[in-house]
Amino acid sequence: MQEENRQLLVGALAELALELPAERLERLIGYHDFLLETNSQFNLTGYRTELESLKNNLLNSLAPWKHVLVKSATADVGTGGGLPGLPLAIALDMPSMALIESKRKKCDFLREACARYAPRVRVLHSDVKEVKERFTQILSSAYGTLDKLLAGTVRQRAGGCRMLAWKGRAEVIAQEIAACKPNERDWNVIPFNVPHMPDVQRHLCVHVTAVRRKPAALRS
Secondary structure: OOHHHHHHHHHHHHHOOOOOOHHHHHHHHHHHHHHHHOHHHHOOOOOOOHHHHHHHHHHHHHOOHHHOOOOOOEEEEOOOOOOOHHHHHHHHOOOOEEEEEOOHHHHHHHHHHHHHHOOOOEEEEOOHHHOOOOEEEEEEOOOOOHHHHHHHOHHHEEEEEEEEEEEOOHHHHHHHHHHOOHHHOOOEEEEOOOOOOOOOOOEEEEEEOOOOOOOHHHHO
8 A cells, every 4th residue: 555545544544533453454454455456357346546445445444333343243245345344354353254245256355355364254155145144233335225235134134133234325315215114214324424535425324123022922
């Protein structure tokens, strides 16, 4: 990473009140460098310059970090190049993160990136609907609309699972919530700021899956 962009990243992390040990910072930068180095081979991101990717990929992923439960069994669905799951797993030292991606070539990149920079992170080459595990926290920045995200993760959500979706403009979010089933419209829409992107609207949409209770006759 160019020195001026490294300093911009360090300053942005301070602005986000996200203190990283030097070792985690180097792994975060290493992952980002690797993402850009291999982008033409794997088509991982549409942001071609280091600065564009730094802001739109790394900082956008990390900006709402305070809303992420570090110790939850977490999945990032439709992760692509590992966003937002991989930067969060590195920065927050998350013990249980699975990156779910259906495209084999992207999984090849993700496995190498995890081996180098986040060895505790697992890569699942699968359509999310086919994954047999359940998670207590699911992240998404590019899987699709909120109703598609809910429909695609029905079997993967444990009771009380938190859904965190990275979204843009408020009016688009309102339309997506309206398209959800009536009993799935209770999204908490939280605005957040990405450092060095003052004119860009960003929101984190949070939904908590209801805990299924056993019938009274089965509880004894």
